[in-house]
Amino acid sequence: MAIEKESKFMEWFNEILQTAEIYDYRYPIKGMGVWRPYGFLMRENMLKIIRKYLNETGHQEVLFPLLIPETNLRKESEHITAFEEEVYWVTHGGKDKLKIKYALRPTSETAIYPMYALWIRSYKDLPIKYYQVVNIFRYETKTTRPLIRVREVTTFKEAHTVHATRQETEEQIKEAVQVYSKIFDELALPYLVLKRPAWDKFAGSEYSVAFDTIMPNGKRLQIGTVHFLGQNFSKVFEIKYLKPDGSHEYVYQTCYGISSRPLAAVIAIHSDERGLILPPSISPYHAVIIPIYYKEGKEKVLGYSLKIKNKLLKSGFRVKEDFREEETPGSKFYFWEMKGIPLRIEVGMEEVNNQSVTVVRRDNRQKVRVEENILVTKIRELLDKIQKGLKEKADKWMQEKIVEVHDLRDAVEKIGRGFVVKTWWCGEEKCGRDIEDKTNAKVFGFPFPWEEKQKETSSKKCILCGKKAKFNIFLGKSY
Ligand code: P5A
Ligand code: ZN
Numbered sequence: 001m002a003i004e005k006e007s008k009f010m011e012w013f014n015e016i017l018q019t020a021e022i023y024d025y026r027y028p029i030k031g032m033g034v035w036r037p038y039g040f041l042m043r044e045n046m047l048k049i050i051r052k053y054l055n056e057t058g059h060q061e062v063l064f065p066l067l068i069p070e071t072n073l074r075k076e077s078e079h080i081t082a083f084e085e086e087v088y089w090v091t092h093g094g095k096d097k098l099k100i101k102y103a104l105r106p107t108s109e110t111a112i113y114p115m116y117a118l119w120i121r122s123y124k125d126l127p128i129k130y131y132q133v134v135n136i137f138r139y140e141t142k143t144t145r146p147l148i149r150v151r152e153v154t155t156f157k158e159a160h161t162v163h164a165t166r167q168e169t170e171e172q173i174k175e176a177v178q179v180y181s182k183i184f185d186e187l188a189l190p191y192l193v194l195k196r197p198a199w200d201k202f203a204g205s206e207y208s209v210a211f212d213t214i215m216p217n218g219k220r221l222q223i224g225t226v227h228f229l230g231q232n233f234s235k236v237f238e239i240k241y242l243k244p245d246g247s248h249e250y251v252y253q254t255c256y257g258i259s260s261r262p263l264a265a266v267i268a269i270h271s272d273e274r275g276l277i278l279p280p281s282i283s284p285y286h287a288v289i290i291p292i293y294y295k296e297g298k299e300k301v302l303g304y305s306l307k308i309k310n311k312l313l314k315s316g317f318r319v320k321e322d323f324r325e326e327e328t329p330g331s332k333f334y335f336w337e338m339k340g341i342p343l344r345i346e347v348g349m350e351e352v353n354n355q356s357v358t359v360v361r362r363d364n365r366q367k368v369r370v371e372e373n374i375l376v377t378k379i380r381e382l383l384d385k386i387q388k389g390l391k392e393k394a395d396k397w398m399q400e401k402i403v404e405v406h407d408l409r410d411a412v413e414k415i416g417r418g419f420v421v422k423t424w425w426c427g428e429e430k431c432g433r434d435i436e437d438k439t440n441a442k443v444f445g446f447p448f449p450w451e452e453k454q455k456e457t458s459s460k461k462c463i464l465c466g467k468k469a470k471f472n473i474f475l476g477k478s479y
Helices: 009-019 037-056 077-086 109-119 166-186 232-237 261-270 298-314 329-339 349-354 372-401 408-416 429-439 455-459
Strands: 067-069 089-093 096-104 128-137 152-163 192-195 207-214 220-230 240-242 248-250 252-258 287-291 319-321 343-347 356-361 367-371 402-404 420-425 442-447 471-476
Touching: 009 261, 037 128, 037 152, 037 166, 037 261, 109 128, 109 152, 109 232, 152 166, 166 207, 166 220, 166 252, 207 372, 207 442, 220 232, 220 261, 232 252, 261 372, 287 298, 287 329, 298 319, 298 343, 298 349, 298 372, 329 343, 343 349, 343 372, 349 356, 356 372, 367 372, 372 402, 408 420, 408 429, 408 471, 420 429, 420 442, 429 442, 429 471
Parallel strands: 287 319, 287 343, 402 420
Antiparallel strands: 067 096, 089 096, 128 152, 152 252, 192 207, 192 442, 207 220, 220 252, 240 248, 343 356, 356 367, 420 471, 442 471
């Protein structure tokens, strides 16, 4: 790649999306882009991982309409106040002006909850753990960026759960955090799990927990959020249930969501100067087979390449062969390295004669000769190593991006140099907001769950007012 990733991150990012043919952002509506086949496969693989972890914890998939009547969207006041400026409205059906205009869902609470009110009658109907995978629309006012801040989020995975008690709902938050942790681990992403400060919670929630990662330029990217809604929505949508004792109570709710952002983070964090490095978990192909031959060996080399391919396909690997005649092996190496395929399998006459292949890792470019009789085991082992190696490297990288500071000037200086700072805060909202103003940065929040992580705080002081600290916070620039 011609552009340097850390210093000119956004340019680098735009270039890689184009060159690797992932997502084309030149669609003639701002904030909307096109998934190309290669990106589509990455998106599919990510979706499979998310569905796997949601399904195995008892979440069930549903599908609601795209349009929400204005009257419903307006019911929860905090929610509509926050989303008002971001809603796309459908005002006409053909030539007819609609009596009640419809919103293109900016998120689906107000689409789903009126139906929950119809479905939920008694405690026997609870809990409900539904999710859907849909596109949502937000007329974002901040600078839009491909995959990171779009106006059409094309693969929004949103879960909406309903519970009988506050206690059970708190447990659900923990389950969601666990599920999301597993998902991001499998994407080999480094992340912080933080409870957001009150002034930055999801509109309509009691509190929000967010997963944050750090991009190569030092900016925080929120890659997923989990919200405790309490009874805020159930009270306005009249979602009540009959308790075993015969009385009625409003239900408690949570919701949580993931967009295309984790994919942006995967692309950004693991790649190097040669292009993408994809974790095997979401790479469109685990391995690409490249034949190397001169005129005489062609048939034998191609035949053996196909044999290897079929063997790997049968064992469940995603494999592609590149038999293009018009390209040299060298240019194919270069091409698939840029595309980030974890393993390159080279097959030449020597390999044919020795019933073996040569395998090259994308992450560290190590080359090994692998006998055909142990091919499947060896490929699995190499992919595991790459997967784990990427996660470890990324975790370490992120830790190095976080530095501890104890005074405001130091914080400003470190943030200016592309770091995220770890510091302490008294817990007063006014103080927190002043910290944001004075550092021209955002308070990301404090570690979740808080109770288990506050030991080291007792001896610390608030970075602004100097009073006894209550929270260890993270602070930095943000998308
Ligand atoms: C949770 C799911 C919600 O909308 N309702 C249903 C809740 N939460 S959220 O925080 O507003 O969004 C969830 C995640 O989506 C990402 N995200 C976006 N990604 C790309 N472009 C956007 N315009 C955009 N808006 C939100 C964030 O990662 C967020 O965590
Ligand atoms: Zn303070």
